[in-house]
Amino acid sequence: DTGVSQNPRHKITKRGQNVTFRCDPISEHNRLYWYRQTLGQGPEFLTYFQNEAQLEKSRLLSDRFSAERPKGSFSTLEIQRTEQGDSAMYLCASSFDVTEAFFGQGTRLTVV
Amino acid sequence: GESVGLHLPTLSVQEGDNSIINCAYSNSASDYFIWYKQESGKGPQFIIDIRSNMDKRQGQRVTVLLNKTVKHLSLQIAATQPGDSAVYFCAERSSNYQLIWGAGTKLIIKP
Numbered sequence: 001d002t003g004v005s006q007n008p009r010h011k012i013t014k015r016g017q018n019v020t021f022r023c024d025p026i027s028e029h030n031r032l033y034w035y036r037q038t039l040g041q042g043p044e045f046l047t048y049f050q051n052e053a054q055l056e057k058s059r060l061l062s063d064r065f066s067a068e069r070p071k072g073s074f075s076t077l078e079i080q081r082t083e084q085g086d087s088a089m090y091l092c093a094s095s096f097d098v099t100e101a102f103f104g105q106g107t108r109l110t111v112v
Numbered sequence: 113g114e115s116v117g118l119h120l121p122t123l124s125v126q127e128g129d130n131s132i133i134n135c136a137y138s139n140s141a142s143d144y145f146i147w148y149k150q151e152s153g154k155g156p157q158f159i160i161d162i163r164s165n166m167d168k169r170q171g172q173r174v175t176v177l178l179n180k181t182v183k184h185l186s187l188q189i190a191a192t193q194p195g196d197s198a199v200y201f202c203a204e205r206s207s208n209y210q211l212i213w214g215a216g217t218k219l220i221i222k223p
Contacts, residue, residue, distance in 0.1 A: 042201050042214050042215055103155035
């Protein structure tokens with residue numbers, strides 16, 4: 001499978017714990033995006049990388065959220081001190097420059 | 113501000129009929145629009161795109177129409193099949209190359 005891969009698919013965590021998600025984009029894609037999606041809504045932009053540089057962050061990305069793409073390939077999204085409001089599907093997408101973005105299957109986070 | 117929205121939250125269509133899903137956008141400067149299909153528990157899947165210098169684009173069983181005068185976008189699916197059941201999102205590309213998404217239209221196929 002050469003599509004966008006996200007791990008884990010599901011994560012249940014207790015409030016206050018830290019969680020980290022991983023995204024492996026399509027190999028030749030230089031752009032990588034993180035989105036958050038809640039039930040019945042469209043994805044909300046969180047941040048994106050061009051190669052290893054994080055070029056834009058949404059105001060939705062509070063100081064508890066951090067994303068990295070250290071070698072310009074895979075990316076991680078960490079949420080510290082999780083809150084119940086963080087429960088959502090976290091989607092990763094990749095593209096080559098400004099062409100269409102391809103999405104992974106997402107990581108569903110449940111904070112209890 | 114920039115926003116993209118959909119006219120109907122749910123659309124029920126008889127199997128074999130054509131489906132039309134509508135979308136309104138507010139940023140007249142947007143230059144690129146995409147339709148995505150999202151099945152339950154999966155990430156959005158690219159269907160078709162259109163640039164602002166076009167008013168129609170066809171794919172396999174799908175057609176996207178863009179009316180810039182009224183800032184309206186539609187997705188037509190011909191001969192709707194059970195596998196077309198999903199939530200459909202339109203998205204517009206803003207000036208900073210982010211995608212702005214609407215809330216989605218759920219397409220239900222009646223047998």
